[in-house]
Amino acid sequence: xxxxxxxxxxxxxxxxxxxxxxxxxxxxxxxxxxxxxxxxxxxxxxxxxxxxxxxxxxxxxxxxxxxxxxxxxxxxxxxxxxxxxxxxxxxxxxxxxxxxxxxxxxxxxxxxxxxxxxxxxxxxxxxxxxxxxxxxxxxxxxxxxxxxxxxxxxxxxxxxxxxxxxxxxxxxxxxxxxxxxxxxxxxxxxxxxxxxxxxxxxxxxxxxxxxxxxxxxxxxxxxxxxxxxxxxxxxxxxxxxxxxxxxxxxxxxxxxxxxxxxxxxxxxxxxxxxxxxxxxxxxxxxxxxxxx
Amino acid sequence: xxxxxxxxxxxxxxxxxxxxxxxxxxxxxxxxxxxxxxxxxxxxxxxxxxxxxxxxxxxxxxxxxxxxxxxxxxxxxxxxxxxxxxxxxxxxxxxxxxxxxxxxxxxxxxxxxxxxxxxxxxxxxxxxxxxxxxxxxxxxxxxxxxxxxxxxxxxxxxxxxxxxxxxxxxxxxxxxxxxxxxxxxxxxxxxxxxxxxxxxxxxxxxxxxxxxxxxxxxxxxxxxxxxxxxxxxxxxxxxxxxxxxxxxxxxxxxxxxxxxxxxxxxxxxxxxxxxxxxxxxxxxxxxxxxxxxxxxxxxxxxxxxxxxxxxxxxxxxxxxxxxxxxxx
Numbered sequence: 001x002x003x004x005x006x007x008x009x010x011x012x013x014x015x016x017x018x019x020x021x022x023x024x025x026x027x028x029x030x031x032x033x034x035x036x037x038x039x040x041x042x043x044x045x046x047x048x049x050x051x052x053x054x055x056x057x058x059x060x061x062x063x064x065x066x067x068x069x070x071x072x073x074x075x076x077x078x079x080x081x082x083x084x085x086x087x088x089x090x091x092x093x094x095x096x097x098x099x100x101x102x103x104x105x106x107x108x109x110x111x112x113x114x115x116x117x118x119x120x121x122x123x124x125x126x127x128x129x130x131x132x133x134x135x136x137x138x139x140x141x142x143x144x145x146x147x148x149x150x151x152x153x154x155x156x157x158x159x160x161x162x163x164x165x166x167x168x169x170x171x172x173x174x175x176x177x178x179x180x181x182x183x184x185x186x187x188x189x190x191x192x193x194x195x196x197x198x199x200x201x202x203x204x205x206x207x208x209x210x211x212x213x214x215x216x217x218x219x220x221x222x223x224x225x226x227x228x229x230x231x232x233x234x235x236x237x238x239x240x241x242x243x244x245x246x247x248x249x250x251x252x253x254x255x256x257x258x259x260x261x262x263x264x265x266x267x268x269x270x271x272x273x274x275x276x277x278x279x280x281x282x283x284x285x286x287x288x289x290x291x292x
Numbered sequence: 293x294x295x296x297x298x299x300x301x302x303x304x305x306x307x308x309x310x311x312x313x314x315x316x317x318x319x320x321x322x323x324x325x326x327x328x329x330x331x332x333x334x335x336x337x338x339x340x341x342x343x344x345x346x347x348x349x350x351x352x353x354x355x356x357x358x359x360x361x362x363x364x365x366x367x368x369x370x371x372x373x374x375x376x377x378x379x380x381x382x383x384x385x386x387x388x389x390x391x392x393x394x395x396x397x398x399x400x401x402x403x404x405x406x407x408x409x410x411x412x413x414x415x416x417x418x419x420x421x422x423x424x425x426x427x428x429x430x431x432x433x434x435x436x437x438x439x440x441x442x443x444x445x446x447x448x449x450x451x452x453x454x455x456x457x458x459x460x461x462x463x464x465x466x467x468x469x470x471x472x473x474x475x476x477x478x479x480x481x482x483x484x485x486x487x488x489x490x491x492x493x494x495x496x497x498x499x500x501x502x503x504x505x506x507x508x509x510x511x512x513x514x515x516x517x518x519x520x521x522x523x524x525x526x527x528x529x530x531x532x533x534x535x536x537x538x539x540x541x542x543x544x545x546x547x548x549x550x551x552x553x554x555x556x557x558x559x560x561x562x563x564x565x566x567x568x569x570x571x572x573x574x575x576x577x578x579x580x581x582x583x584x585x586x587x588x589x590x591x592x593x594x595x596x597x598x599x600x601x602x603x604x605x606x607x608x609x610x611x612x613x614x615x616x617x618x619x620x
Contacts, residue, residue: 135482256607
């Protein structure tokens with residue numbers, strides 16, 4: 001009994017943290033999204049759920065479906081985030097796999113190289129890319145030197161936005177995948193080979209399924225911030241043709257009388273992401289049960 | 293604001309001044325409305341003055357502490373239509389919103405060749421992806437209104453504002469329009485060749501041009517007769533100011549020509565003072581000769597289309613229209 005209390009007590013700081021920094025802010029967003037606006041155009045949160053005005057929420061949900069005001073931003077967000085996750089997997093998984101199979105100093109060095117980008121602010125890294133991708137930047141200079149000619153990377157095209165998102169978020173994907181791959185018991189791979197499985201077959205039937213939870217964790221880690229990202233798009237594109245939902249939220253909350261609608265858009269984002277999170281929880285539970 | 297301006301005030305009156313900046317005016321108003329912040333002076337952009345007065349955030353001025361208002365400021369701004377009798381504010385900066393372009397990339401471009409110069413944006417299809425507009429609701433829709441022949445840049449007419457929004461949506465499709473507020477950087481690095489621009493930003497553009505690009509590579513146009521978009525910022529004393537006399541003296545300090553020139557050296561933005569002529573700022577080497585069009589003269593200001601406050605209904609119309617433009 002005392003031991004059970006001790007374990008519950010240890011969870012207390014985490015619970016308090018969640019209440020203060022997750023539940024309370026989420027409730028504040030709801031209170032603003034279903035609140036009013038004062039004569040100074042400032043949103044007035046309504047804390048009592050019985051007084052909530054659902055008009056902004058309805059408007060926000062109606063805006064993100066096909067034909068709605070924010071549909072193009074929703075479509076772009078889904079497309080760009082999906083393409084970025086695919087690229088992060090295609091590039092990040094082999095990198096994580098390679099590092100996990102190394103040992104000693106080389107492993108430490110490569111991990112350090114993966115961590116290095118964290119030491120520079122995300123904004124600074126994106127600003128550096130603007131310099132590199134500019135019409136007379138190094139990327140175009142190199143491409144011209146090898147005969148490819150100039151490309152307008154910064155002319156508001158979606159490929160540059162996807163490339164920038166991939167560059168910005170890939171370290172967050174690699175690290176959990178590396179941790180997952182590193183934990184795989186090598187004896188399982190040896191057993192598969194002893195039972196006659198070829199190398200590719202061992203990878204497909206043993207390594208990949210065992211690393212699935214870490215791939216999911218990496219995906220969640222990059223998808224959550226990408227759904228709210230607006231500055232990558234602002235810096236690399238600047239064109240409304242590549243707007244994402246984060247840009248719409250930023251537009252609404254930055255000024256004027258539409259801040260409640262901006263908060264309602266955040267509720268829409270939270271709902272979309274909650275669906276993804278529920279899948280993640282269900283899948284990790286399923287995996288845990290299977291292991292048990 | 294140039295910190296040297298603040299330092300010169302501190303030295304003059306033997307006091308300390310703390311300068312705080314906000315990302316947007318809405319953020320500033322949100323903080324000021326709580327009454328929890330103890331500032332004395334505030335720099336509101338002009339269209340927000342009526343809101344600040346109605347919200348009892350700023351206090352009436354005592355003009356006896358601000359003699360430079362009568363002595364130095366343009367006659368037309370001593371009692372402006374948005375604040376008759378300068379009861380609550382004194383003018384800070386004035387600026388025009390015109391067209392800037394890289395003449396080294398567009399040697400044949402000349403907005404005056406068009407019967408409506410703003411139409412040139414809609415005809416710039418051959419430089420798609422290199423055309424930009426200020427990421428600002430009032431400026432973007434304001435230019436589209438002028439392109440459509442509507443000169444009331446503070447209109448509350450849904451018909452006119454929607455037509456302006458539709459024109460911008462068409463423009464996005466035609467030239468893959470980009471939206472920036474740091475147009476001086478994009479023009480300087482050559483990623484954009486034609487951009488709607490603020491005059492003060494063009495004054496500062498020489499500092500952003502890469503090595504080897506001469507300042508003469510940038511041109512700025514605004515109607516010579518002044519019939520173009522204009523805006524201004526103001527100074528006000530806050531209702532709960534703990535040092536109201538010093539606050540007034542600070543306003544007066546800012547309206548001195550030497551202070552204004554010192555400030556322009558850093559910000560690029562001019563003040564509406566009688567001595568702050570294009571000739572004077574050229575003489576002070578604050579602006580290159582090819583960009584003197586970025587200085588607004590008093591006679592131009594009198595004919596310009598000054599952005600002012602919108603009605604509550606008008607604000608809703610403009611915001612919805614801008615949301616549609618930005619989420620095309």
